[in-house]
């Protein structure tokens with residue numbers, strides 16, 4: 001066996017689990033230990049400061065300078081009591097993940113020593129030297145810098161001896177340069193719009209809150225194997241690799257026993273999450289080998305998203321301790337299930353009522369239908385945008401494949417809700433909401449149970465109603481959920497605003513409230529019925545049907561991004577004040593640029609692997625065969641030779657063919673890249689990478705995978721799928 005491959009495989013397969021023991025104390029005793037929670041605030045802040053801060057958080061009011069100083073003092077004390085030496089503004093640039101700049105808590109004391117300081121000014125606002133963060137042209141390096149500002153709605157926390165302060169990141173002219181700013185604007189929009197509609201049913205409602213419960217899927221790979229695969233190490237996915245004889249056909253991995261190395265990793269990750277106040281609840285195996293899932297209890301959307309980003313970096317740290325690498329890529333292995341991050345989403349009132357949960361009275365039931373139907377209308381109207389919100393170079397490999405939601409957004413409702421909506425439309429009477437399939441009246445009290453129990457678990461829909469929430473399943477495992485949550489919350493908010501307006505209009509014209517709502521709901525059902533699809537989303541018939549219905553069926557990621565700049569999108573985002581046209585344009589520049597860069601890196605890595613790893617090995621094996629053939633020839637008669645050496649000669653020719661194709665296509669790919677790089681326009685460049693560079697990569701992979709099948713396993717230098725995918 002190739003010595004390097006032999007060594008790393010041996011290392012990986014002989015690795016013992018790194019022991020980890022759960023703390024002896026109850027989880028509740030260390031839960032949130034490293035979070036500046038309300039309890040810690042109460043403990044560390046003067047009483048009036050505490051009350052003013054809580055008031056500012058709850059009522060979304062700005063902090064005064066005096067207050068900020070007082071909060072900073074208490075926060076510093078708490079952080080230092082818990083071992084923090086540094087502080088940082090923690091923000092979410094338009095690239096993946098989070099960014100931070102660490103500063104120590106020290107100032108000169110004037111006596112050649114230092115003292116620990118942290119002022120309100122430093123807490124509230126900073127100017128990270130952020131010229132290297134993408135901004136899509138909004139803020140070029142010669143202009144004023146961007147600044148980060150504290151998001152008081154998300155608590156500060158301590159990570160690696162650093163006090164992390166969640167912040168937004170904006171330019172001096174006020175444009176967002178991050179994900180958090182528009183997310184906060186979107187949850188505000190849905191608060192306002194949702195409240196306006198909820199008040200039709202209960203005038204006492206003051207706020208509507210958006211909730212998110214994400215389910216993070218990921219793969220684990222042994223770090224020795226990972227290091228021996230330049231593609232995994234540099235792009236997060238395998239660019240080549242023949243499927244292993246056994247992968248997930250037997251489905252024995254799902255809910256099967258978790259290897260002890262992985263169990264140990266999961267236990268430590270869970271404890272670390274709990275210390276940081278991330279309410280992780282379930283961890284289990286997923287469908288593919290080495291694939292796992294982790295999900296917390298749902299939380300307010302902005303906090304839930306901060307927690308997901310924090311989790312992603314935490315996972316990486318903990319995995320390294322256990323000699324693993326986490327793969328968050330949506331499609332690390334071809335032919336094996338990809339990873340997503342289902343976004344379970346719902347909204348509820350400040351009185352604790354969940355607005356997508358069926359009601360117990362006719363009134364609350366009408367409210368339930370009103371909200372469901374408004375979501376349906378928003379998803380219908382903005383289905384192209386929602387797809388754009390989850391699209392990326394990496395998720396593009398997962399969507400549309402046969403195990404993931406198709407590259408079409410549709411909405412699954414289940415037979416109960418479908419029947420109910422049909423009844424309503426056919427009979428134009430809200431009392432028909434309480435009739436089941438055969439038109440029989442149901443006992444109001446039994447409705448909630450009935451609906452929840454009967455929501456079919458259709459797994460093929462990109463956007464499904466699951467009893468008391470919607471599950472947006474198309475979100476990618478490596479994504480910042482904010483992207484999807486910004487689009488969804490804003491689109492639904494816009495729809496709810498217009499619903500309230502329509503009702504007010506009807507009331508002004510003398511219509512009775514319940515009738516007005518019923519009529520408006522029926523109009524929306526008719527308007528948006530084309531988004532509703534309960535069938536098999538993976539089927540070819542559905543693709544055809546979706547096209548007929550006029551749903552967005554674009555599959556090219558750079559073109560999918562165009563949805564962000566369609567007039568109806570720009571208008572929606574500007575009405576809800578979530579993103580301005582300038583911001584949308586700038587952000588799209590970044591999306592196209594990031595798309596291009598991802599493929600550019602992959603193309604370089606693949607070129608290197610083809611030329612420096614695969615071809616030399618192929619030639620070596622070909623030489624061995626040639627040598628053999630020559631020796632046969634010198635020993636045997638021509639007739640015998642033809643018989644004995646026939647297969648070797650065929651293999652020699654096949655190797656020659658595939659290596660020639662690899663070499664040729666690598667050259668074509670380099671050429672395509674050169675051409676694409678000359679293009680100035682980011683959109684056009686991304687399109688060129690999609691149309692011209694990516695197809696070369698697929699072709700190269702095809703020939704390399706054929707070579708992998710032919711060449712002596714002993715000399716193949718890169719760890720194979722069967723080695724990467726099974727943890728011992």
Ligand code: ADP
Pocket residue numbers: 211212213214215282295296297298344345346354468469
């Ligand atoms: P499944 O895999 O069957 O979809 P899980 O239990 O793995 O279910 O994940 C469900 C996720 O949905 C969890 O994060 C859970 O907290 C979240 N969730 C449950 N109810 C709601 C809700 N009303 N709003 C938002 N998220 C929710």
Ligand code: MG
Pocket residue numbers: 215342471
């Ligand atoms: Mg789910």
